[in-house]
Amino acid sequence: MKIATWNVNSLKVRLPHVLDWLHSQQPDVLCLQETKQEDKAFPADELAAAGYSSLFSGQKTYNGVAILSRTEAQQASFGIGGFEDEQKRVISATTNGVRVVCLYVPNGQAVGSDKYEYKLRWLAALTRWLRDELEQHPRLAVLGDFNIAPEDRDIYDPVAWKGQVLCSDAEREAFRALTGLGLQDSFRLFDQPQKSYSWWDYRMMAFRRNLGIRIDHILLSAPLAATCKACDIDREPRKLERPSDHAPVIATLEL
DNA sequence: ATGGCTTGAGTGTCAAGA
Numbered sequence: 001m002k003i004a005t006w007n008v009n010s011l012k013v014r015l016p017h018v019l020d021w022l023h024s025q026q027p028d029v030l031c032l033q034e035t036k037q038e039d040k041a042f043p044a045d046e047l048a049a050a051g052y053s054s055l056f057s058g059q060k061t062y063n064g065v066a067i068l069s070r071t072e073a074q075q076a077s078f079g080i081g082g083f084e085d086e087q088k089r090v091i092s093a094t095t096n097g098v099r100v101v102c103l104y105v106p107n108g109q110a111v112g113s114d115k116y117e118y119k120l121r122w123l124a125a126l127t128r129w130l131r132d133e134l135e136q137h138p139r140l141a142v143l144g145d146f147n148i149a150p151e152d153r154d155i156y157d158p159v160a161w162k163g164q165v166l167c168s169d170a171e172r173e174a175f176r177a178l179t180g181l182g183l184q185d186s187f188r189l190f191d192q193p194q195k196s197y198s199w200w201d202y203r204m205m206a207f208r209r210n211l212g213i214r215i216d217h218i219l220l221s222a223p224l225a226a227t228c229k230a231c232d233i234d235r236e237p238r239k240l241e242r243p244s245d246h247a248p249v250i251a252t253l254e255l
Numbered sequence: 256a257t258g259g260c261t262t263g264a265g266t267g268t269c270a271a272g273a
Contacts, residue, residue, distance in 0.1 A: 009261075009262070009272080010261085010262055010263080012262095012263095013261090013262075034262095034272085036262075036263070060263085060264090061263050061270095061271095062263090062270095062271075062272095107271080107273060108273090109271080109272085109273085115271095147273070164273095165273075166273060199273070201259085201260075201272095201273070202259090202260035202261055202272095203258080203259040203260045204258095204259055204260090205259095206259095206260095215273075242261085245260085245261075245272085245273080
């Protein structure tokens, strides 16, 4: 079973890339973030023609998440239990016996800003909720754009970025609280190339210079981590014309 | 040098991303 996550930065613009990538990679599940579409505009027909059923939760202009799956996903749920949020950032569903949670964690804008405080509140609520979800669903996978670089090796210039949003102590502590629940960062279960990143700024020729950060993650509960054979970042779509600024991350489970 | 692109909204040019 192959499960993947990709922040597409507008599904309307990126649909051709997504369709090509589904065709070439054949994942069983693809979690999308920043679809930036209302549900009535979601391209479910085009995706169905490509062999994928869709569950989605969108809004105009911002945010928006979706779960695409080759076999129809069941028991869809929306948002974080017990946390009121207007922003469409979480969708969950079960497929092939795996509970899939697709996340678009708030960016946080700047340390100390209102949006940063919202990010930390949001992450605290997420952790409380996932503790319960793990009890109900031992085979749990949490995929998405976490907007957190967990360690210095996940940033091209950790000195320049020190203490900034995406890598502040409080954000990293929130990430460790998630792994502390028993959710493992599947990327770090394996030897990986130095300077592996999942996001590069559109400016400054950042991708060509590999000035990136690793903020898109696939976390697996222990029973799933035990089946994980690989986790990789696919840089190829970032090389295309009009790319998303994020690369997809894909994990292979022996299920 | 707080910008450098890209998107959506909407037709001016700005907010937001990370």
